[in-house]
Amino acid sequence: MADLSAQVQEPFDLVRLSLSERVFVKLKGERSLVGVLHAYDGHMNMIMSDVEETILLVEPEEEVNGAGTVQTVKRQLEMLFVRGDSVILVSPGAR
């Protein structure tokens, strides 16, 4: 990771170095993706393959116990274009 940070002068350098690598992408709407990054642009539009999407469904609070329940739904997608305006963060070397 140390030599990686030496190559990263600006944020998009980090994304470039993640090309053809598995990345973790956090999206709006409690969604996240893990997949191989093949393309991106300055809007953070991306094309990824072999993607697993995780959606966090937060059920409204139940009156009995007062706590909302959280459920995750997963989905596999072979090749995906992701519009950049939904993207919150991109992290190399998916968890």
Add this chain to the structure above:
Amino acid sequence: MLIFSVFKTLTDQVVTVELKNDLCITGTLKSVDQFLNIRLDKISVVDPERYPHMMAVKNCFIRGSVVRYVQIPATAVDTQLLEDATRREHASTHKR
């Protein structure tokens, strides 16, 4: 421009467009413009029971800004070509 070019190469492929209101529409990609607005032909919605609203729609124009994902057939893209083109675009927009 890069992503726009990629979409142009996907013309006549069957894709599934997922909108930010969760509606998923499958159809043949007829055209794309610089805003990534999309024209789809021979469309069907993915969950017609839940979404009968578009039953009689043959083809449609989707505003680029409301798209969350586009699912693409993996066979339709050359990933090596994409990565090379992305590196080239990165180099041209981040020259120091």
Add this chain to the structure above:
Amino acid sequence: MASLNGYINQRVLLILQDGRCIVGTLVGLDNRADIVLSNSVERVYSPDEPVEEVPLGLYLVKGDMILLVGELDTEVDDATDLSQQRAEPLAPIRYGHE
């Protein structure tokens, strides 16, 4: 490229950002994708009541508000019995942090 010109004088369905569905004949259009419909109706969907059609007549919709424009197969649409359809209204598009 992905232009709307082909929809002029066609029966179309507009889906708006707030989830509303409006059907009408597309009679006008500009480069911001503002759209004028004639003989338009809003189709109001609900899970336990028939689809209600609210007449809107000649109607202008701002391009920013439009999420999708679909060309209707009028034969299929005319043959559809809206009084038998039950569905949740379409979800609006949420902006910001959701």
